Amino acid sequence: MLDKKDFKPVTLADRAFFENHYALYPQTHSDNTFTSIICWNHFMHYRYAYVRGNVILVCTAAGVTRLHPPIGPHDPELMQEVIRLALDMGDNNKPLMLIEPETAKLMKKIDPDLLFVPDLNHFEYVYRAHDLAELPGKKYLKIRNQINKFRKNYHYSVEPITPENQKEIMEFLVRWCESKNCEDNFILAHEIEAIFYAIEHLTELRLRGLLIRVGLQVSAISLFERLDSNTAIIHFEKGLPEYDGIYKVINAETAAVLANEVEYINRESDLGVSGLREAKLRYHPHHMVEVYSLKRRTGFPFVT
Template identity: 50%
Template sequence: MLEFSEFKPVSLDDRDLFLRQYRQYPQVHSDNTFANMVCWNHYANYCFADVDGAIVLSSTIDGVTSFRPPIGPKNPALLDDVIDLALREGGAAPLLVLDPVNEAWIREIYPNLILYPDRDYFDYIYRTEDLADFAGKGYATVRRQVNHFRREYAYSVEAITRENIDEVWEFLVIWCEWRDCDSVPILAYEKEAILFAINNFFAIGLRGWIIRVGETIGAISVVDEVNADMAVVHFEKALPETYRDIYKVIMTETAAGLRGRYRFINRECDMGVPGLRESKTRCHPACMVEVHYATRDDLEACRR
């Protein structure tokens, strides 16, 4: 029987373990990435158990725990154990499914189990070349905004390196002051996450880009790999009140930096925020990575 006491917090020391596992069992949703978990662990309390060649993940937010299907070889007995553990230790929606492979597997094993879509946490996936070029009618407005920025400002693009990462930190302090991060709980959590990312940038294995207007940083992006074909933009911060449309510029310049290495860019979910959903949809995602959950009542019913 799988016990919650066997789980341990995801830490920087576990990077190689997750990299090995994910090379063999590629992920598609940003929430399962190692970088996301270590950067947001103060908020979501990600833990894992390494069982029979599989990794089982859990997260606990505001005291409510949920579990995820095993990442590894298809082992129905281990899946049963995870469901049993979820029923013992989880909340009202104790099982989260963040990838189509496990979704299909669970539907096959438990054909009567209802999996509910959670649209707010669907990841948006874009073709890298689309965001790098903004070509075609569908991108006419954003292309016009980027071109206007390029005419108005003399700017440069550079990768985040050991030589300029202290400047990135200073920029983020300014950004957090502008957003008044400490007054809004989720922004306070995000502040801690992004500063952890910068403090541990090279240990995590992150990449990123800077937009510098003159000598001043106006925007940054922090990027990770989801799988061999897909990158993810974990953080993207800018000062739009100072430099209008700069968010569009850091988006396209980051895509240009990723072109040739990754076919797709994951720009994470919209969390149900109307303005964010509108802006992400306006950039024409190629597809979405869906998230589903199972309720306690439905799990109990399928186990009878």
């Protein structure tokens, strides 16, 4: 029977294992990617178990523990064990998270009384790559105007992120963090640590990226990778706020590179941040990656 003792910490040495497993069972949500897991591991404290061909993830952030559904061949018995363990050791409200719609249906067949709630803050925005690169039609007119204004006001250049410009990027991230008062923002304080890790381990994680220089100064970056054969994912995107429109430019420049490789770009979730949600919606997503959480019910075996 599955037990919390079966889980071990995720480390960078596990990269090949996760890559091989995800080649068999491609993921659609960024939180399950090895890059997200390892870059946010300082905060999320990920552990995993490998049982009967399935990977089961558990994370503990700010004292709250939650499990992910098994990733691998459908195994109703194992699913029941994961549900039981989640209820035993997981969050008092939502012990099992990142449940995709098809997985929820399979879980309902196991137990029709299970209650799922949409986790809107973790819905991810997926766009057509060519839409983000070309910004066609009237619905993107305002964004195109802002990019044209930026190009008129600033002399800038674009180049790939490499080990050679790593130091400059670290210096840029310090400036960005100071501009955002990261030390006083719980989320940003952890995010900057995740980005630093990504830059420091760019080669090991097989991440790619672009930077924008305004004049000679690094003023924006993006970090991305292939999620599957048809989709790329943008893990991080940052720009200095004094350059109006720079986020729209790094977005477009990144999309222009990826549009030659994939049909879709996943730009991750908004985490419920109002301004971020509005910004992502302005780009008119093609679809969302929907996920649900298991919610405890009143009475056995659920309690509220």
